[in-house]
Each structure stands twice: as C-alpha cells, then as structure tokens.
Amino acid sequence: MKNKDDKEAQLCKDRGREKGLEMMAHEGGREASRRELVSRSLQSAQHCLENQDFGTAYAHYLLVLNLAPELKTTVKETFQFTLFKWAEELDSLARIQDLFNCYEQALELYPNDEVICNSMGEHLFRMGFRDEAAGYFHKAVKLNPDFADAKENFYRVANWLVERWHFIMLNDAKRNLTYLRAIENAVHSGSKSVLDIGTGTGILSMFAKKAGASSVYACELSKTMYELARDVVAANNMEREIKLLHLKSLDIEIPKHIPERVSLVVTETVDAGLFGEGIVESLIHAWEHLLLQPKPKNQDSSAGDYGRVIPASATIFGMAVECKEIRRHHRVGMQEVAGVCLSDSVQFFSPTYAAAGSEETVEPYTTEKLSRIPGGYRALTEPCQVMTVDFNDLQELKSLAARKPWKLSLPVTAGGILDAVVVWFVLQLDDEHSLSTSPSEETCWEQAVYPVQGLLDYSVKTGDTVMMEVCCQDYYLKIQKISSLPSECGMDFSDRDDTLSLGNEAELCHALAGLQTGTKQDGSTPVCVLESTEIALLNDVAYHECFKAAMSKVLLSLNPSKDLHSMDVDGHGSGINLQEHQNKSSLDVDPDALYILDVSEGFSILPIIAGKLGPVRAYSSVEKEQHQAALHIIAEANHFPKETLEFWLSHLEEESVVLQRPKSDKLWSIIILDVIETSGLIQQEVMEKAAISRCLLHSGGKIFPQYVLVYGMLVESESLLLESAVQGTEPTLGFNIAPFINQFKVPVRVYLDLSTLPCVPLSKPAELLRLDLMNPLLNSPSREVKIQICKSGRVTAIPFWYHIHLDEDHSLNTSDESSHWKQAAVVLDEPIPVQAGDELVLDVQHHKSNISFTVKR
Secondary structure, X not given: OHHHHHHHHHHHHHHHHHXXXXXXXXXXXXXXXXXXXXXXXXXXXXXXXXXXXXHHHHXXXXXXXXXXXXXXXXXXXXXXXXXXXXXXXXXXXXXXXXXXXXXXXXXXXXXXXXXXXXXXXXXXXXXOOHHHHHHXXXXXXXXXXXXXXXXXHHHHHXXXXXXXXXXXXXXXXXXXXHHHHHHHHHHHOOOOEEEEEOOOOOHHHHHHXXXXXXXXXXXXXXXXXXXXXXXXXXXXXXXXXXXXEOOOHHHOOOOOOOXXXXXXXXXXXXXOOOOOXXXXXXXXXXXXXXXXXXXXXXXXXXXXXXXXXXXXXXXXXXXXXXXXXXXXXHOOOOOEEOOEEOOOOOEEEOHHHHHHOOOOOOOOOEEEOXXXXXXXXXXXXXXXXXXXXXXXXXXXXXXXXXXXXXXXXEEEOOOEEOOEEXXXXXXXXXXXXXXXXXXXXXXXXXXXXXXXXXXXXXXXXXXXEEEEEEEOHHHOOEEEEEEEEOHHHOOOOOOOOOOOOOOOHHHHHHHHXXXXXXXXXXXXXXXXXXXXXXXXXXXXXXXXXXXXXXXXXXXXXXXXXXXXXXXXXXXXXXXXXXXXXXXXXXXXXXXXXXXXXXXXXXXXXXXXHHHOOOOEEEEEOOOOHHHHHHHHHHHXXXXXXXXXXXXXXXHXXXXXXXXXXXXXXXXXXXXXXXXXXXXXXXXXXXXXXXXXXXXXXXXXXXXXXXEEEEEEOOEEOHHHHHHHOOOOOOOOOOOOOHHHXXXXXXXXXXXXOOOOOOOEEOEOOEEEEEEEOOOHHHOOOEEEEEEEEOOOEEEEEEEEEEEEEOOOOOEEEOOOXXXXXXXXXXXXXXXXXXXXXXXXXXXEEEXXXXXXXXXXX
C-alpha cells in the first residue's frame, strides 16, 4: 500500500514539474513577445519623430511605458519632448480635451515630474484656468524649488489668484481690530448666527467665532481663496465650527447650504469705489433670502431676533484735484512729438472716459494711493459728501441702481488745472466703529480716481464751479460729464449751505447751454481709446526724441547720400517738393528704401517718426483697428505717402511668427523691440526675440535697444515688507494666517515709484547686470556684485531699474521722473542687519524675464 502511495506521489510531482516547465516556457515566450513589441514600438516611435508625426510617436511611447515601466528613466526626456510637440499640435487644432487627456496620461506615468506639471500649468493658464494652473505650478515648485520656469510661472499666476491687497489689509492691525470690535458688539447683542460673504482668508469668520457666535458660515467664490481659507480655519482649530462654502453668495440656498436665515452678515466686499466688488447686489440677495428681517426702527427687541449687516452704512466723499501724474496718464498733453504732428482730427482718451459713456459693465475709475503719488496732488475744492448708503435698508439698496443720475457741484477754492475728481468713503461698521479710506488717513486703502478728459480748457480759478453727474449704474459709482463753470456766469454760491446742488436747475441748464466751448468731443471726431500706460508713453518726450536721434544715426550710416530730413513737413528740411515725392511714391516705391520694423507692444508712433527721417518703409505691429486708424490719420496729417507706413501683421500668414524678413530679398535696417514692461520687469522671451532679430538685419542694421544695463540699490522699506507678506500673527490679532497666504507671496514688487516709495537707501546705486541684444557673447546669466553699505539699518529690498541704450550715444533711464516706466523691487525673505562700511555680495541671476538676487556677506 505504501509503495502504491509513493508511486502516486511521485507521479504527481512529475506532472507538476512538467506543468511548471510548460508554464515557464509559456512565460518565457510572453516575455520574449513583450520585449519584441517594446523594441518595435521604440523603433516606430523614433521613426515617427523623424517624420514629425508626434501623435503616433506619443501613442507608441505610451505603449512602451505601460509594457516596460523599467524604461521610464531611459525614455523620459524623449517622451517629454514628444508630449510637448503633440500638445502644441492639439492646441493649434483646438482639440483641447485630447490635449488634457494626454497630460493626464503622462502624469499617471510620471506623477512627480516637475517639467510635465509646469507644462500642464502653462496650457491651463493660456486657456484662462488660473486656479488649476496655479496648482500645477505650485506642485512643480515644490518638486523642484530651483526650477526657474515653474517659479516664474507661479509668481505670475499668484498675482492673479491672491491679489496683493490681501497682504496689505491683513497687515493693517487697526482695520482688523475695528472689525473685531464691531463683530463682538453684534454677537454680544444677540446676533449668534453669522454669514461671512467673500471670506477671503476667513479672518472675519474667525472673529465671529471668537466673539461667541453659535453658528458661523462663510462663502468664497475663488477656488484658491476657498482652499486657503479651509487651511487657515483648520490651523486655528475652527474647522468644525465654521462651515465654508465654495459658492457665490447669490447661489446660497436655505436649507440646501445653510439650515436657516442668519442674524448677522459680515462682509468687506468693497473696493476703492465702494460698490465695485458687488456689495449692493450681494446684500440685496442676502436681505431677501438669507438674513432675518431687519429690526424695526425705535424698537428695543433683542438683536438676535432680527437681521443686521456689518458694515451698517457708508458715506462717500469727493473732491477735485490737480495732479500731474494723473494728467500724464489720461490726457495727451502736446500737439507735436519728436517732429510728428498729433492731428486734432483724432482724440485720445483713456478707458475711464470710454467707460463713462458706455453701457457695458466697465470699471469707470482707476485707483491711486494719493499719499504716494509722484509729484503729489493739490486740492482744488473742499471735500464734499457725494452720497450715503444704508446697508441695513433693503429698499434703499434696491433703489440705488434705478436711481436717475443726479448733478453735483463743487465750488473751486484754489485755482489750478482740473485733472481728476477723487473719491473715498467712511465705512460705518456700527454706531461706534468706522474705517476711513481718506487720502489723509494712514490706511491700506487706495482712492478711486475719475480723470477729467474731453474739455477744451482744464484751468479753473477760485469762484468757479466743478460740475459732474453721479449715478450707480451696474452697481458701480459713476462720476461722469465732469466740467467747469466759470464764475463769470453770474452764479453765486457764497451764501449757500448745500454745496451738493445749485438749487435752480433751470438757471444751471441755461448757464451750461451757453458754454459752447466747454467740451472737445463733438461726435464727428474719431476717438482712439488708449491704455493709461500708452498715453503716458505718448507724453514721454525724452523717449521719442531719443529714438528719433538714434534712428537718424543708423539711417544716415546706411544711406549717407540721402537727405534724412527731406520729408520734414514743417519746411525745415531740404525743401523737396512733397507733392512730387508723394506722386512718385504712389507709382514707384524707392528701391533704396530702408526697412524699419516696430514690434513694441501697444500704440506706438515710432514708425511715423522713422518715416519722417527719409526714404524708409516703416512697419507698425499695432493690432487694434482703432489704433491703426489713428496712426493713418496722424500719417495723413504729416503728409506721408501711403507706402511709408504699413501694418506688419496684415502681411503675415501666421501672426505668431512676427519676426521674419520684410520681403524675400530684403532685410531690416532697424528692429525695435519692447524690452522693458511698463511694470518695471523685463519682457518675456526678449533675448529669444533678439536672437531671431539679429538674423534678420542687413549689414549695419541695428536692434533697438542695443543693450540694457540693470541698476539697483539696497534699501530698508517697511512698506515693501507689509505689501509682500503677512508679518506674523500680531497684525492678524493672534490668528495663524501668515504661513498659508505667504505661500502666494511674490518676491518681486512691480509698478513702484521710487521717488515716493517710503524707504531708506542703505547703498549707492550700482550696475547689476548687462543684457546685450546685439552681442550675446557679452551676456552672462549670473553675476556677483560687491555693494558697499553707506548707512546702517536692515536691508529689506533691492529696487531696480534700467538704463536702456539705443546706442552708445543715446540712452533712457527708466527711473526718470518723466519716464512712462515704473520700477520694481525684489523683497528679501528675511531682513539683513548691516552697518555702515560693511560690504555685501549680490548674486544676480537672470532667467528669461525674471531677475533674482541673493545677498551674501
């Protein structure tokens, strides 16, 4: 029996061994097939890449990486290249869903690849998905803190997602404490259920919870701010006590989102013009759907039985001012620029003027911190109450938008030039607590500015009256039709108590009707709307004169036989018969004409200046039809032959490839590049554009500018610290907010005015970097600069600006008072204490458009 059992056992073993060998043989065959398939797919992918068939190549690489994960490291760079090229094709074909599917597949294979994360973020950002883009940029930076492309992208998107005023407001301890006290008063009076509309970081919700509210709800529309608030609330151990809603307040429903009506709404959804963040619309909805009924007047019932709002009310004030800085950004102040006549047949306005007469929802004002505006300002009238609004009165809120425009008059108390009406407000949080945004107050707030445009005469004198019309169209405070009424009209205000109204409207209308020359716009003159920065550029005389001189020098060197002033229309040239020149040009383009391309961004008259210097073909790259029409009118006013000025984009088959030959057999004599943004930063991809431009110049041709020198100095500035990051828990009254919002801090502050920046210089200005567009061999991506400390203090920031050299003889300083450029500054993570006589070493790094500084002792 035993032998029989042994035989059966042996037989089972033999069968098992045979089966195992069969399986091994089968597995070996499968492995061999896998390896062969992987090998063939790799070869096919390579073949497709050589033929630029990126879609098929990408599919082959996906197959390879799924079959052979061990090859991930080996094929990583080639896979990335293929992905990016295929994504470009999909983007150009508008196959957006396919594009994102490819990136999702790639991130499944390489979940921690910072390059793929960054590229995904770039596509999302270009398509307007800023929240999502920020997530990918942030992840890329976390994966590799030294990845310069991702850092630059994250800094750019961070400015969109977490606006810089969040830092300034959270550092304003007075503002925070005032809100806390008002909320405590309300909660202690019985308002136990609270809704925080537009919670931001959640600070007002936490104030309410700290004050003893039993139920606190908070809503935030921005995904980034909602997630940030969630982290902040959790870090302060209130995640179970504050319910956060990723919703617009208008979409909140009872009982779907909150169980019942609340007794208190707190909000600070106000901007410099008070209504611009939508406070009126959101409070109308809150009173109708989310708040308990308001407390009847003169009734002493408990506050908890009724609804109320913090802030309770607001009073808006305004005054007329003279301000050169506002003027140069909103009115073209000259008839001639570098020899070019700016025709009266076209009128230039800034967007605020266009918004005043528009039915579109456009912000009708700009904002300025008047206490820091370059050159200061001068009041031409006394401050005047414009209007009041009661946020606890539903009917008053509903009547605002329907209210007809009303007239407002301000008696002039000091003569000068009427440049703007500026507006601020006092926010009455409750009976005891208020916040003022007045320019005379130490406040984190800016003021709303309504520039005066379209008048024939802007001068006013004591006794005159500044007239305007006020309305609340689209829940914006609009101040429009600003004009001045001379005192000679015989209207006396000396004994009037009410300066808001002239009283006798018939008398006023009669007086206004008599002012036939009061306004410049008559409806027949073409209007050209420019950004305020473009108007400031038109007013920059030094800029245009410098370019004129530098272009003359190049054109003369290339064509010394031609008279460069032969086309001057003012009679100071050589006296050539202009009509004869025009007739000749219309039939036969000068074969010796030199070609000039201006690819600077926005509205530019440099091509017209170039056209006045001799036989040239000047090409402008302006895109907007309105801007092209304005340039045509100016060209005609300067008696240009039609061929002298052309619009370059109309000659291109593919507008994305702007830099190319003017004709197959021609090269450019001058290419004008925009190197520095108005904000104070270097333009993106400027060195890449310079590299292409150098290949498109004929012998002796030049890129303008030829090189740029970066200058900077070390300063101590508390203001820059407060505007860049939340400084610990003290300003936020003990709440832990700083580490979370400071994730979105950006080391570079832009649009600065060094002339008014509150700071103490600790060193002299020094040359930090050279960017050479004509000779790239002189460039270096990094440089160490020794800086001598001349005053003891704490180094908190490094402001920087540029000397833009068109050539060795002609340069522009972007820190000049008349410059249309602003300045920028790098703010250090930690202040560095220094003593006079110390020497610091500045490690300067330049990557694409980003400049970074590291300070070493």
